[in-house]
Amino acid sequence: MRDVDDEDEDEKPRDTWATVRRLWSEAAGDHWRFYIVFASIVFYAIFNTAAPAYSARVIDELWGHIQVAFANNATFNITWENCGRTIFIYFMIWTAAASFYALQSFLMSSVAERLNLRLRNRIAQKLNRLPLAFFDAHRPGEVVSRATNDLDKMSESMQRGLLQLLVSIGTVVGAVSVMFVFSVQLTLVFLFFTALSLLVTKVVSRRTHDVTGERQEWVSKITSAVEEGYSGRLVIRAFNRERQSSAEVHEASGELARVSTKADFMINAVGPAVRFIGRLAQIVIALVGCSMLVAGHMTVGVFQAFFQFIYEASEPMTQLSFTFNSLQSALASAERVFDLLDEPEMEADPLPDKAAKLPGRVEGRVSFEHVRFGYSPDKPLMRDVSFTAEPGQKIAVVGTTGAGKTTLINLLMRFYEIDGGRITLDGVDTSRMDRGELRQQFGMVLQDAWLFDGTIAENIAYGCPEATRDEIVAAARAAQVDFFVRTMPQGYDTRVANDAESISQGQRQLLTIARVLLNNPAILILDEATSSVDTRTELAIGRAMDALMRGRTSFVIAHRLSTIVDADLILVMDHGNIIEQGTHKELLAAEGAYADLYLSQFA
Structure with missing residues (x-):
């Protein structure tokens, strides 16, 4: 199966808002949870913004009492009336912010997992209603990927990406608003450097998109080469193509290493580059802020609070572009799931009271x-x-x-x-x-025999699970199976699977014949x-089949x-x-x- 998480990371949905509306409709029973999440995000943003702002008062009050104590050559002690109440309120603000963050995280995880389970159940039911023509036209890995990787990616993005996006927007809006209240001049300096970092991020991300796409192509090529080499190992050896096959894999590996080095460098370089611009912004703001502090236009508390807001606003802005990419990829995954759910189904069976009935004996x-x-x-x-x-x-x-x-x-x-x-x-x-x-x-014996993961007895009794062991053994003897089953380590309790190499293709076919013999169809x-x-076994099976077909x-x-x-x-x-x-x-x-x-x- 292809690595969907890597390959689809940069995919975009065909119709973003249509997919969002359908997801909202699918989560109809959990809308109240979303409303609580949105309310929690609002309150979290308020308290998360209020805490640094209130810290300015805490620092200024502490600084004022310290200066008084220092001027009077006295000892400074914190009491309830002497800064204690202010510190307690500051602590309670952070506690409220943490409580609302925990609440929204818990509820969003609940919503995402419940939606994941609901869609997974719908897919399971859908697969039972799809005609064989659908499975003929789609690879098994593609169908499995939609029910696993795509749903997991959607759930993870809802829990992290969507929540992070909403929290980041609330945090940035609150932080920048208070920063303007504290100092318009310093806020404009911060926004200038923020715009510069976003520009760098956009340019690097565009180049990274191209490089990671090229890397994924080489991952697909080397995966295909390795799979082909493993599956066709007997043919490769028969035609003495070991060196050529190995050279193809090594060549693809070399190209993958080259492209991966470039991709990893660009992916890991954008973070330090953006943070370097952020540090430059902090230096400039510190210099301008110090001059304002010395001139008496800003207090110590406001000065340190402004730097808290710089962190509160800059980190979410840095992550927003990556969050958008993650959400777009998740919506593309959701679209693929909905494409599966929208596939035309086979004609429904008539209702039991309207279905045509066979006579008592067919x-x-x-x-x-x-x-x-x-x-x-x-x-x-x-x-x-x-x-x-x-x-x-x-x-x-x-x-x-x-x-x-x-x-x-x-x-x-x-x-x-x-x-x-x-x-x-x-x-x-x-x-x-x-x-x-x-x-x-009907009882069918196909040319391509298929065994399910389980014991030999369970495979023989697949179409007749209530059969006794004696009935299973009798069917096995009629299908010429009993003689080799008894040579197995645990006999009829030996576990087998369709890809097990301990059982030959002919033996698998004998087991499927025994399965039909036990079912005794019309x-x-x-x-x-x-x-x-x-040929010898075929003659023996032929005699058993003649007796069965009579x-x-x-x-x-x-x-x-x-x-x-x-x-x-x-x-x-x-x-x-x-x-x-x-x-x-x-x-x-x-x-x-x-x-x-x-x-x-x-x-």
Whole structure:
């Protein structure tokens, strides 16, 4: 998966205010929390501004009493009447500011996490309602990234970026306002240097944007090279390309190091540069302020308070540009999440009381009646597909790669919706049925076997979780699985995963066959179910399948035509349409496409 945090850091939303309004709508139940947060920010800004301003009175009062004590050669003691009350009030102002800051931080974290959870739940529900066409068009990492990285970035930016932005605005406005009250002259000097630092930040940030973008390109290139080298390591060794592959990675690493050095320098240089300008501002303000202090135009307390306000105003201003970038990136992440939530959904199942029901016992009569379908509306694949599978028949679907064999099965299972015609099961239109009830009637064994993280027994019982251990073992024996399962360390309790290298591809396929055997469905779908097993095991599985298919309608997608010569009906497909159908003998006698395909396997 791509590093979204780095790659998208400089992304900007397409429509900022539309995204903000939608986020506000999504957080409808937490609006009262936002109102309290806004009120807390206002009160925090007031108390945070009042504290340095009040410190001028504290310092002046202390300084005055110290001067009196020094003139009278007396000892200065702080009492409640003698500066104590003033210091206590000063302490309480800071306490109030800290309390409102804690309140707004707690509530904003609560709002962000609740919104994150709400959107995450909506995504989880959305993924269950999306058609397979969506997953065919999007990479798994892209979908996972929206549900994890994008939501986490949005939540973090709300907790930190948005809160920091609002607090910074309140702090800067309050600080600069009081600074003008204290001294217009010194405030103008401060604003001049602030404008200079913001200009430097803008120029450097623009250049940094270009360099970090270039760095991310090289990160993507080296990541792709490493992943390709690891995934294709056997091919690389087979063709003696180790040196060339290593050289490509080293070259990309060198370019990445060069660009990263430049990017890191510019990222880390902007802070010291801005702070250097800030120190110059402090020196100039100190010199001008000292002259005003000596001339009696400013007190010691106001002088030190002004420097507190310099810090209060300069730090937020320095961080504002970075905060804006972070918020823009977070809004772009939110847009991607909303794009996912706005994806068109598959047609909803009819209500339980209106859904078409199958008869009590499913016979397995399947009929395609003038079915039309295309993966895109402007490119139809199936134009007029019609055939009928009688109960208990073995239907073989053959054709060259890309002929539409798997598409036909996908339509039968309602993984895709047809554009015209209809498909019936025992005379019931499948489009009017609940998808769950429809798919319960089918058992599928795919060419690409998939195991879930769990024990072997759990994988076999995936479609029938209430099965007993004896039933699981019986299905495993029928699928020729039991013999190798017992050689595993913990037998049926051995944990496996889809990417586990301890189980071969053929063994995985045997486990998926056992899964279907245990489920005991009314209709079987076998998509090259024995393509990854040896010939001897294939014969044994064939006998088990023959026993299982007896009395059941079964659809078999086959490339080795010798395995389907006993089929009751063979459908020959080409470019999505059925061009021939009949028995093995009938199709050979016709000397058409099936005969050519069959004879070519023995040439």
